[in-house]
Amino acid sequence: xxxxxxxxxxxxxxxxxxxxxxxxxxxxxxxxxxxxxxxxxxxxxxxxxxxxxxxxxxxxxxxxxxxxxxxxxxxxxxxxxxxxxxxxxxxxxxxxxxxxxxxxxxxxxxxxxxx
Amino acid sequence: xxxxxxxxxxxxxxxxxxxxxxxxxxxxxxxxxxxxxxxxxxxxxxxxxxxxxxxxxxxxxxxxxxxxxxxxxxxxxxxxxxxxxxxxxxxxxxxxxxxxxxxxxxxxx
Numbered sequence: 001x002x003x004x005x006x007x008x009x010x011x012x013x014x015x016x017x018x019x020x021x022x023x024x025x026x027x028x029x030x031x032x033x034x035x036x037x038x039x040x041x042x043x044x045x046x047x048x049x050x051x052x053x054x055x056x057x058x059x060x061x062x063x064x065x066x067x068x069x070x071x072x073x074x075x076x077x078x079x080x081x082x083x084x085x086x087x088x089x090x091x092x093x094x095x096x097x098x099x100x101x102x103x104x105x106x107x108x109x110x111x112x113x114x115x
Numbered sequence: 116x117x118x119x120x121x122x123x124x125x126x127x128x129x130x131x132x133x134x135x136x137x138x139x140x141x142x143x144x145x146x147x148x149x150x151x152x153x154x155x156x157x158x159x160x161x162x163x164x165x166x167x168x169x170x171x172x173x174x175x176x177x178x179x180x181x182x183x184x185x186x187x188x189x190x191x192x193x194x195x196x197x198x199x200x201x202x203x204x205x206x207x208x209x210x211x212x213x214x215x216x217x218x219x220x221x222x223x224x
Contacts, residue, residue, distance in 0.1 A: 004158075033211070042216040043151075043159060043204060056211050091158050103149060104212050106158035 002026045004107035006092050012113045013082055021077045021110045023092030032075045033093040033104065034067065036060065043091065049075065082114045117142040119207050121215025128195050130224045138205035138215050139187040147208040148181060148188045152201045153217070159204060163190070195222045 005024045013019050025032050034046040048055040049067050064080045075094075079086055089109040095102045118141040128134050140148075146167035151159035165172045165179045165188065172179050176195075181188040192199055200222045205215045 043214040045211045045213060048211055058211075093158075103161050103164060105161070106151075108156070108158045 004092055004094055004105050006090075006107035006110050008110060009108070010111045010113070012115065015084060015114055016081050019079050019082055019112065021079075021090050021092075021112070023075045023077075023107060024073050025075055025092065025094030026096075026105055027073070029094035029096050029105070031055075031095045031097070032067075032069070033095075034077045035091045035093060035106075037089040037091065037109075039088070046077075079112075082112075084114050087112055087114045117145055117207055117209030117211075117213040119205060119213050119215040121205050121218060123218060124216065125219045125221070127221045127223065130195060130197060130222055132195055134190075134192045134195055134199070134220055134222075136190045136203055136205065136218045136220075137187060138189070138207075139185075140207040140213075141186070142207065142209045143183075143186065145207040145209050148179070149206050149212070150177075150179060150190050151204045151206065151214075153204065154201045162203075192220075195220075197222050197224050 007022045032049045035043050037043045045058050047057045047061045066078045068076050089111050091106050091109045093104045093106045095104050121138045149164035150162050152162045153159045163174050163177050163179050165181050176193045178191045202217045202219050204217045206212050
């Protein structure tokens, strides 16, 4: 079964540094998402992306965050100047269509640790 | 925006018992309600979903019910097994998929 793949599985960075988290969505999917999960807490929506544009974003997704689809397969999340509170699991997800009834498929996440 | 409340936060059952997890949502326009299972170190995995035009859906030992009038939906797991132990999240589709806070299910043998 096709799956969403994320790299790296674990990223350690120093406060103030930039990080790029990478995702390869399922190949025929058109809608892409990033979610964040702080340890032991719920999965929080960050941003959705379609047709090379942000569709929706949450209040968490401030100016330090950006997303990009640099080529036909990758989808990235950039955090410009990391803060301690950015430490979390970051999940990429994709779905084939926009309709609010098609399943969202998640990757296994990147654990970001900011020291 | 959409807000999803989930109860209980933890649930411990004996193997073979049933487990029920309940969620409420706030946005009456939401029309899609998936349930995800998350095991340690992994991403959420879809286990069952229900659309707003259906009141109940069953897949083997797992069933989900939806009451649109009351804006609540529930997950029912029958004949629980130790491998059902995980964190379960309900979610509702508003303008994005919004998750509840999760239920940690422990099944003891």
